Amino acid sequence: MTDLTKQSPLGVYVEHLNKGELAYQVNKDTNKAFFYPRAIAPETGSDNIEWRVSKGLGTVYTTTAVHYKGEQPLNVAMIDMDEGYRLMSRVEDIAAMDVKIGMRVKFKVHPGDDKALPYPVFTPAGDAK
Amino acid sequence: MSGLKKGSIAVVGAAESDLGLVAQHTTPVDLMAQATMRALDDCGLKLKDVDGLFVAATQVRMGPMSLAEYLRIKPKVFDGTQIGGSSFMTHVAHAQMAIQLGLCEVAVIAYGSTQRSVSRAAASPREFNPYETPYRPILPISAYAMAAARHMHQYGTKREHLAEVAVAARKWALLNPKAWEKEPLTIEQVLNARMVSYPFTVRDCCLVVDGGGAIVLTSAAKAKTLKKKPVYVLGVGETLSHANISSLPDFTVTGASVSGPQAFKMAGVKPKDVNMLSLYDAFTINPILFLEDLGFCPKGEGGRFVADGAIAPGGKLPVNTSGGGLSYCHPGMYGLLVMIEAIRQVRGECGERQVKNCDVALAHGNGGVLSSQCTVIFGSENTL
Numbered sequence: 070m071t072d073l074t075k076q077s078p079l080g081v082y083v084e085h086l087n088k089g090e091l092a093y094q095v096n097k098d099t100n101k102a103f104f105y106p107r108a109i110a111p112e113t114g115s116d117n118i119e120w121r122v123s124k125g126l127g128t129v130y131t132t133t134a135v136h137y138k139g140e141q142p143l144n145v146a147m148i149d150m151d152e153g154y155r156l157m158s159r160v161e162d163i164a165a166m167d168v169k170i171g172m173r174v175k176f177k178v179h180p181g182d183d184k185a186l187p188y189p190v191f192t193p194a195g196d197a198k
Numbered sequence: 199m200s201g202l203k204k205g206s207i208a209v210v211g212a213a214e215s216d217l218g219l220v221a222q223h224t225t226p227v228d229l230m231a232q233a234t235m236r237a238l239d240d241c242g243l244k245l246k247d248v249d250g251l252f253v254a255a256t257q258v259r260m261g262p263m264s265l266a267e268y269l270r271i272k273p274k275v276f277d278g279t280q281i282g283g284s285s286f287m288t289h290v291a292h293a294q295m296a297i298q299l300g301l302c303e304v305a306v307i308a309y310g311s312t313q314r315s316v317s318r319a320a321a322s323p324r325e326f327n328p329y330e331t332p333y334r335p336i337l338p339i340s341a342y343a344m345a346a347a348r349h350m351h352q353y354g355t356k357r358e359h360l361a362e363v364a365v366a367a368r369k370w371a372l373l374n375p376k377a378w379e380k381e382p383l384t385i386e387q388v389l390n391a392r393m394v395s396y397p398f399t400v401r402d403c404c405l406v407v408d409g410g411g412a413i414v415l416t417s418a419a420k421a422k423t424l425k426k427k428p429v430y431v432l433g434v435g436e437t438l439s440h441a442n443i444s445s446l447p448d449f450t451v452t453g454a455s456v457s458g459p460q461a462f463k464m465a466g467v468k469p470k471d472v473n474m475l476s477l478y479d480a481f482t483i484n485p486i487l488f489l490e491d492l493g494f495c496p497k498g499e500g501g502r503f504v505a506d507g508a509i510a511p512g513g514k515l516p517v518n519t520s521g522g523g524l525s526y527c528h529p530g531m532y533g534l535l536v537m538i539e540a541i542r543q544v545r546g547e548c549g550e551r552q553v554k555n556c557d558v559a560l561a562h563g564n565g566g567v568l569s570s571q572c573t574v575i576f577g578s579e580n581t582l
Contacts, residue, residue: 130348132344136392145335156329186328188332
């Protein structure tokens, strides 16, 4: 059960990121993973929720290259994680247009600072199973 | 929509406000009020007859209050449901509930935006989302771009198919004196335009202009006593599937697959009975997805369906005869203008772009990032 006067779903998520971990939640009643972090599990409304740390491997579900003036194209992609949830992210260390649907990717942390929270990004993972 | 009855209400007045680029310091409510009076003049009703008011806008937080204040009216029923560009289709359903129940008799649905004058960023600021904002997608464009990319991957849809949608819209726009775009457009020009969010160039994206509109609805009985031939509401359907694009389960299937069947069932018609479609074309992938989800072609075939000018003037199915959000007008939340074109086609008021014997027109609204989907089927007296 989440006591929102003590901790928030986003707060717990960020704590994990600060430790280099990608955390997600599972509805213990149905054993279904979900993302983004919530105080109440979707569909059932249960608060019987468990935090788990992801193995960090996923597959690109879809992708775009965003063109900002005066910048290299920026990748934005949807990643299907092996544990059964999806998140928006970015695949780095590769040109934006070279990110392909079906590509295997591995999580790393984009660190936060005084102004911004940390967030997960990905790098190509070759044929990681 | 069980409980709502086919043909129980009708659109009796429809009008745009001034469109394009309005004078400095014009407000969105100026445009709503102007369109409201034009729509009332269209049917011969007066401001004092209005007892239902439905308003949604991005620049006005509490729409019904602002327009009621401006016009100094005291509506008995009001609704400001804000689900993006399809809000107005939902307002039709809600107006029908209110009119059928006798809560109001004459409902106005109004919209206005000055997004070209004040910039899109100012007119429609986005909420911060810790799970999306850091990645800097250009929203809503990148969300639809990712839907297009997935459709291309899964079904072999090509950028040329997307471009066909923009070119068809432009051809229709050239037949509409009110359209913003006045020059022809080719497939090559769409493909070679400035890339915004792959696979979309700027020509795959809707216009950013000022504008607004209003429609007037009343009971079928009262509609028969007014100036113009009533355009009946045959069917409505509405659904919400998500708010942020990350939560859309299948990027190739939209809620139109839910709202469409609802509207068709209530209307007692099938896709083959529809004479023209007005589909919210915020981006070129939209009509492709909606043609599939509304049952006009099998899933995955939308790209091939629109090829070779199939939805352009002279093609097999008239779609977005106004020129659409891509070439006619897109003042931020375009759903009301989507309906106005369908209404005018059923009335037979469309001049050079008029679809012959248009008795059934389908207007489909889209809001957010493919998030809200609402369908309204309009029909002439012949369809009752």
